Amino acid sequence: MGQLLKWLAGMLILASLACLALASWTYARSEAYLRSFERPPPFQLPIPDDEVTRARGDHLVRTRGCRGCHGDDLNGQFMWGAASAPGLPQLARGSPADFEAALRHGIGADGRALYSMPSMGFLRLRDADVAAIIAYLRSEPVIDRELPRRSLPWAIRWDLARGRDMAMPAVMNRVPPLRLEGEDSPLSRGEYFAMTTCNECHGLTLQGDSAFGDEAAPSLAVVAGYDEKAFEQLLRTGKALGDRELPRMSRVARRRFATMTDAEIDDLYAFLRQWPARTTD
Ligand code: HEC
Ligand code: HEC
Structure with a gap:
């Protein structure tokens, strides 16, 4: 009896160690992957502050559907799983380079690749339109809201670690160029x-x-x-x-x-x- 208990305890310790090793491997691999994407060169355009630009930004934010995820008042909401869309008026008042890196390249302010933010739909936005979006968001009120901390679920990390899933910048490599770029028609x-x-x-x-x-x-x-x-x-x-x-x-x-x-x-x-x-x- 004593022998069996010892054996069971041994197995239990081994199993926990194996789980721990697997979790560490998954975390390390997925983090390395998320950090493997280069940050774009910083966005340079000055952010205008006039009525016409803000109205253009308002129209872009509506038609490009930012509210669907960032909330009706744009100040952020919890979405699904561990996806938490942050408050945009606050972010817009920060660095335009950070904002643009997230919007058009799927790279977060911390330099890690984003997962749920659909930047592949915004990659082709023109510089002036990016500036207009920021200009409009700066004119929207900031509401203080407690949002759950963002974290990727283990199931997603596991897939990312094994190359079975992609972070946003990898999806974006597949976005085709505009065919009619440069034309005005x-x-x-x-x-x-x-x-x-x-x-x-x-x-x-x-x-x-x-x-x-x-x-x-x-x-x-x-x-x-x-x-x-x-x-x-x-x-x-x-x-x-x-x-x-x-x-x-x-x-x-x-x-x-x-x-x-x-x-x-x-x-x-x-x-x-x-x-x-x-x-x-
Ligand atoms: C947020 C997601 C989303 C966006 C953005 C979106 N669509 Fe759709 N669209 C859908 C889905 C999903 C369907 C399939 C029908 C359904 O489930 O509502 C659909 C169906 C359609 C249809 C088929 C209608 C039919 O006769 O059955 C057309 C046409 C269409 N979309 C046009 C557009 C156009 C044009 C745009 C851009 C201006 C657009 N959609 C943007 C999700 C979207
Ligand atoms: C389908 C949902 C969805 C839509 C639509 C969406 N976002 Fe996001 N966004 C997110 C989520 C979720 C995050 C948090 C990061 C993540 O989980 O990928 C995020 C993060 C961001 C960030 C911050 C990234 C960081 O951490 O530095 C900015 C800036 C942003 N979004 C801007 C926009 C703008 C502007 C629009 C509209 C043009 C928009 N988003 C549309 C879901 C969305």
Whole structure:
């Protein structure tokens, strides 16, 4: 009996040591991975402080959906698992370089790669638009709010440690360049809108190839079935072709796209109508 107890205790100690070793390995490997991404060169543009720029920032924050995660008042909220979206008015009052590194590159202020922040949808935002977003957020009130500390769950660390999952900067390596960069035309403006907002859910190339999010958003080739009036109705009211209420898109449209300008809708429609043909050239 005594022998058996000793043997059991021995096994228990061995098992705990093995668990501890595995946990340390997982933590060390995932931390090294998160720290393996280079910080971008610091954002240099001065942040304007005028009404027109702030209004542009307001429009960008709405259409790019920051409130969906950072809260209706933008001051942060707890989301899922261990994802906690911080307060943006406070961050905007800090270093523009830190803010931009997170927004466009998925690198946190502490230099570690972000995991849940969908920076792949914002990589192509222009410098002036980044500055406008910061300018607007600086004019929004800071609300002191206790948020749970951010920490990655073990299951995610385990996958990151073994190369089975990616942090945001790795996802971003797959974001294609804008084809019409440098052009100023309805198509290039439509592409800019699509590739800095619709690509958050409809895939990095808009083909429904989303590397992010669990709900399937279709390839935007579906827009071929929409005439311009139906497309406008979807964006402004959330009602899809045939007056359908969609599980997710309808709410997204009402929250984010109802305030799109007529010109933005025209440009986006023009771009999406010819886009499927261009992907095969
Ligand atoms: C899908 C949810 C989601 C959306 C949409 C989103 N964020 Fe975030 N954001 C997060 C989460 C979660 C974090 C915390 C870091 C993490 O877990 O990846 C974060 C972190 C940040 C950070 C700070 C990073 C740091 O720690 O230094 C900034 C700045 C930021 N977001 C700006 C924005 C802006 C601006 C927008 C809109 C253009 C936006 N976010 C849209 C979820 C989101
Ligand atoms: C936050 C995620 C999200 C964003 C951003 C988003 N969509 Fe969607 N969209 C979806 C999902 C998910 C569906 C599939 C239907 C559903 O579950 O609501 C969808 C469906 C659609 C459909 C198919 C409608 C039909 O007839 O069935 C169209 C068209 C569409 N989206 C256009 C757009 C355009 C254009 C943009 C950018 C301006 C955009 N979406 C941005 C999530 C999104």
